[in-house]
Amino acid sequence: MSTDRRIVLFDLFGVIACHQRPGALAEMAARCDVPTDAFTEAYWACRPPYDAGQGSASEYWAAVLRWLSRTADAGTVEELRLADIDSWSRVDGRMVAYVRSLHNLVEVALLSNIPSDHADAFRAAQPWLSDLDHVAFSGKINAAKPDPAAFHHCVAAMRAAPADFLFIDDREENVRAARAVGMHGHVFTGLDELAATVETWLLSDSCTW
Known part of the structure; x- marks a missing residue:
């Protein structure tokens, strides 16, 4: 059941932030x-x-x-x-700008697999994270994707329904796990495709999307 909210839930590495530095x-x-x-x-x-x-x-x-x-x-x-x-400290500037612009329109949250000490360092270096509606780091919530508990944490923390979420991740196994708990999901391959997907989802009836 949906509460007719729209929450875009982002993965971090491989979507907003870069994967581990080569070498x-x-x-x-x-x-x-x-x-x-x-x-x-x-x-x-x-x-x-x-x-x-x-x-x-x-x-x-x-x-x-x-x-x-x-x-x-x-x-x-x-x-x-x-x-x-x-x-693991690099971010994609275009994606950060997109996430911040999207937050002006809908609720935006983050769910990342990241150890607790890494999370503390990342938060300190990226103050824009404080503007999001919810930030869940696996090392802080004691559950890492694709464990369903990680997704259930976000649902409970935001007092929402799974169907209110569109989960974005570059790993298909994590997107499948989000869908299994009732969220909508999109496998990230690039900003242009993502922006089109998000726009379609925001304009759709979430029950039929």
Whole structure:
């Protein structure tokens, strides 16, 4: 059931913000004196609990370094943590401008898979996030997409119905998960296509869209 509200719910990385800076993992691998492929495997294999707020940054990096048979001393952990945050810090200026302009017309929210300490740094660097109607970071809400709990958090926090939302993400599995809980969904491929989709949705009867 819809409450006839219109809420555009954005993913962050790959939509508004850029994916991880090219070469960043190789630089971190070199810091650990291990091959990039091995570092990349450990980096992603240990990531889910960190993204979902079920482990701290120190616990995450200790797990990565154990995987690589390296010592998890405090200096190395902090250096890797800061390098990691920096590698995810870039935004797409055109998309930020679009999101801000859209917020003048409808409710706009954000749902991102991002660790808690990354979220704090991103908020500090991007003050426009404070203007949105709701911002949900996985590391803060203890649920990461495509877990249905992440979407249910946004529904409950905004006191809305799932059908009130149009969820935008560059990963099809996340869009499928949003649709499974009753949201509308769009796989992001570019701003022009997105703008046309949003315009059509805003003019439509949400029950038939």
